[in-house]
Amino acid sequence: MPKESSRREFIKRSTKGAAVGGVTAVAVPAAAAESAPKPLKTAHTHQSTSICPYCAVGCSVVVHTLGDKSRNVKPAIVHIEGDPDSPINRGTLCPKGASLEEFVQSDRRLTTVQYRAPGSREWTRITWAEAMTKMARRIKDSRDQGFEATDAQGRTVNRLGNIAMIGGCTDTNEINYLLSKFRFGLGLLAYENQSRL
Numbered sequence: 001m002p003k004e005s006s007r008r009e010f011i012k013r014s015t016k017g018a019a020v021g022g023v024t025a026v027a028v029p030a031a032a033a034e035s036a037p038k039p040l041k042t043a044h045t046h047q048s049t050s051i052c053p054y055c056a057v058g059c060s061v062v063v064h065t066l067g068d069k070s071r072n073v074k075p076a077i078v079h080i081e082g083d084p085d086s087p088i089n090r091g092t093l094c095p096k097g098a099s100l101e102e103f104v105q106s107d108r109r110l111t112t113v114q115y116r117a118p119g120s121r122e123w124t125r126i127t128w129a130e131a132m133t134k135m136a137r138r139i140k141d142s143r144d145q146g147f148e149a150t151d152a153q154g155r156t157v158n159r160l161g162n163i164a165m166i167g168g169c170t171d172t173n174e175i176n177y178l179l180s181k182f183r184f185g186l187g188l189l190a191y192e193n194q195s196r197l
């Protein structure tokens, strides 16, 4: 076989595809295709920021969610990472915070309000509306019983000593501001929060 012919045969066997507009498409061997980088699982997510719920450091996180927000699409969280724009954690998370995705996805995570009636051993599921109504009723009744306008010496105190309030480590400044307004409005004195307000 002439040398030129042999070279052409070699090129024909080595390439598959067609020359279009001067560009020849060369088939990529299967092994090379498999080793090509896969698209990131965050490639098509939308991101929202939140705060790690575990401790008072209050690291900011970016939550990656799949789903186009259509009514018939159930959004799925596929990744949670530290927020690089946060001045607190600058994109980092401790091991506990780094496991947040498992926390969110856990089938043991409570996603509804649980109510245990006084004296009962059973927890029952109630709606947020029911829970809010129960809490409002109890706060009103307790305040009616425990509010003191004056102390034993007749001095104005406007205080409430039979209700206490606790806050969580993920309460933001704005939430704490509203909680303070709420408790001062009630006259409530006993308040504890990891932000030490």
Ligand code: SF4
Pocket: 052, 053, 054, 055, 056, 057, 058, 059, 089, 092, 093, 094, 095, 096, 097, 098
């Ligand atoms: S990531 Fe770690 S340090 Fe940061 S808030 Fe969560 S538990 Fe605290």
